[in-house]
Amino acid sequence: DGMNVLFIVVDDLRPVLGCYGDKLVKSPNIDQLASHSVLFSNAYAQQALCAPSRVSFLTGRRPDSTRLYDFYSYWRVHAGNYSTMPQYFKENGYVTLSVGKVFHPGVSSNYSDDYPHSWSVPPFHPSTEKYENDKTCRGKDGKLYANLVCPVDVTEMPSGTLPDIQSTEEAIRLMNIMKTNKQKFFLAVGYHKPHIPLRYPQEFLKLYPLENITLAPDPWVPEKLPSVAYNPWMDIRQRDDVEALNVSFPYGPLPDDFQRQIRQSYYAAVSYLDTQVGQLLSALDDVGLSNSTIVVFTADHGWSLGEHGEWAKYSNFDVATRVPLMFYVPGMTTSPVSRGESVFPYLDPFSHILGLVPQGQSKKVVELVSLFSTLAELAGLQVPPVCPETSFHVALCTEGSSIVRYFNASQEKVKEGKDECDDTCRCFNEETVAFSQYPRPADTPQWNSDKPKLKDIRIMGYSMRTIDYRYTVWVQFNPNNFSADFEDVHAGELYMVETDPNQDYNIYNNASHTWLL
Numbered sequence: 001d002g003m004n005v006l007f008i009v010v011d012d013l014r015p016v017l018g019c020y021g022d023k024l025v026k027s028p029n030i031d032q033l034a035s036h037s038v039l040f041s042n043a044y045a046q047q048a049l050c051a052p053s054r055v056s057f058l059t060g061r062r063p064d065s066t067r068l069y070d071f072y073s074y075w076r077v078h079a080g081n082y083s084t085m086p087q088y089f090k091e092n093g094y095v096t097l098s099v100g101k102v103f104h105p106g107v108s109s110n111y112s113d114d115y116p117h118s119w120s121v122p123p124f125h126p127s128t129e130k131y132e133n134d135k136t137c138r139g140k141d142g143k144l145y146a147n148l149v150c151p152v153d154v155t156e157m158p159s160g161t162l163p164d165i166q167s168t169e170e171a172i173r174l175m176n177i178m179k180t181n182k183q184k185f186f187l188a189v190g191y192h193k194p195h196i197p198l199r200y201p202q203e204f205l206k207l208y209p210l211e212n213i214t215l216a217p218d219p220w221v222p223e224k225l226p227s228v229a230y231n232p233w234m235d236i237r238q239r240d241d242v243e244a245l246n247v248s249f250p251y252g253p254l255p256d257d258f259q260r261q262i263r264q265s266y267y268a269a270v271s272y273l274d275t276q277v278g279q280l281l282s283a284l285d286d287v288g289l290s291n292s293t294i295v296v297f298t299a300d301h302g303w304s305l306g307e308h309g310e311w312a313k314y315s316n317f318d319v320a321t322r323v324p325l326m327f328y329v330p331g332m333t334t335s336p337v338s339r340g341e342s343v344f345p346y347l348d349p350f351s352h353i354l355g356l357v358p359q360g361q362s363k364k365v366v367e368l369v370s371l372f373s374t375l376a377e378l379a380g381l382q383v384p385p386v387c388p389e390t391s392f393h394v395a396l397c398t399e400g401s402s403i404v405r406y407f408n409a410s411q412e413k414v415k416e417g418k419d420e421c422d423d424t425c426r427c428f429n430e431e432t433v434a435f436s437q438y439p440r441p442a443d444t445p446q447w448n449s450d451k452p453k454l455k456d457i458r459i460m461g462y463s464m465r466t467i468d469y470r471y472t473v474w475v476q477f478n479p480n481n482f483s484a485d486f487e488d489v490h491a492g493e494l495y496m497v498e499t500d501p502n503q504d505y506n507i508y509n510n511a512s513h514t515w516l517l
Contacts, residue, residue, distance in 0.1 A: 011195035014302030028347035029278030039358035043325035044434035045301040048313040051104035060372030060398030089186040098123035100167035101190035126166035148239035151202035194269035204268035216306035224506040226491030231314035250445035281344035295328040316463035370400030
């Protein structure tokens with residue numbers, strides 16, 4: 001009678017996870033999920049900004065089809081009355097439930113998280129979410145500030161809790177109700193951390209002594225980076241602790257010791273998130289549903305941690321667009337467990353250093369816009385048709401094809417060595433590509449370069465990532481008719497993955513691009 005779906009989406013999480021080969025982070029519960037899953041090591045968001053990315057993967061359409069590049073329009077009114085992934089599951093007999101930040105709240109989801117179209121019951125938001133940006137961080141002077149770096153004593157927080165803790169509790173409550181009522185469900189759980197402010201229980205700092213924290217491998221602004229490509233990280237400049245540093249606009253840089261503190265707190269927030277995911281998955285075991293529930297784990301986009309002299313999202317670099325993506329499918333990615341045996345026992349990050357490897361790993365380059373069709377296929381629903389060239393009038397179609405066809409190829413256990421790619425990635429002779437894009441108001445960094453409103457967009461950076469390179473062109477864009485003029489290229493970027501994995505040496509101007517075509 002079909003599988004349940006537990007869809008976990010994390011805010012601003014780049015793949016700094018043990019299962020992605022990060023040596024510093026402690027993420028035992030997510031790593032344990034990966035050990036039963038197929039993990040995609042090259043998954044990318046379609047725009048490195050919360051609302052456009054979420055609307056894109058929840059509708060299965062790219063930002064040029066949702067026409068959302070900022071936070072200020074609702075696709076059903078502004079672009080087309082597109083069906084969403086949860087709506088499709090709801091129409092196919094599922095109880096669809098939303099907990100935490102799934103749709104971006106506000107006008108971009110009609111102030112209702114797209115209820116009642118997408119969800120069977122009104123979405124749940126943690127009551128303490130409203131304190132996220134308040135002055136809840138204790139400074140060295142004992143006073144309270146609205147800081148970026150914000151380890152807290154949870155008992156001192158409003159209501160003695162934090163939003164993600166409340167979301168975990170609510171998700172567990174809903175799973176129990178679904179189990180009791182024997183209802184098939186699609187439960188989306190949206191976690192806030194590690195989105196800024198980096199506010200998490202202070203004990204997680206113990207996992208990351210400052211002396212173990214390095215700077216980014218490339219903390220400088222690359223010499224050949226076009227100025228249009230740079231994001232000036234305005235949102236973190238506005239936090240009290242960063243503002244006090246008085247760094248120059250737009251290039252900074254932040255002092256080294258503060259860079260280390262941000263990186264330390266980002267890692268600590270990831271470990272805090274890991275405990276929430278661990279509790280959620282262990283509850284799935286407890287209610288006896290881990291044999292009949294597909295689990296998807298991903299993020300809306302990444303986050304720069306000082307690479308290229310940048311912080312936050314708002315760019316086309318891998319650090320901003322690449323996301324974790326894994327699928328646990330009982331009986332497919334893992335053999336079914338016997339009754340009562342647990343798949344996801346809770347692992348304490350303070351004591352478990354396991355180093356679990358993913359069950360299967362695919363190096364295929366994939367996109368979040370493929371989630372809709374992939375989940376439909378995994379759940380045994382009819383896969384929505386591929387969208388025609390112009391699809392504003394089509395309610396149900398998707399611009400991302402299902403990636404289930406890559407699951408089996410990934411099952412050959414991950415091999416050591418440089419050549420592991422050849423047989424697994426190229427076992428289909430299709431070269432896969434991920435497209436991302438980012439708007440800018442001008443050729444040089446402005447106060448609104450990170451988040452230009454639609455009417456202020458003048459340039460769109462269209463970016464393609466293959467297994468071998470990232471290629472970006474920044475072209476003239478007209479926000480009145482949503483048209484991009486590829487004849488009018490303001491700047492370009494080309495990075496070769498093999499020789500320049502960190503994307504520091506732009507060779508756009510010294511390469512002939514005919515081979516890309």
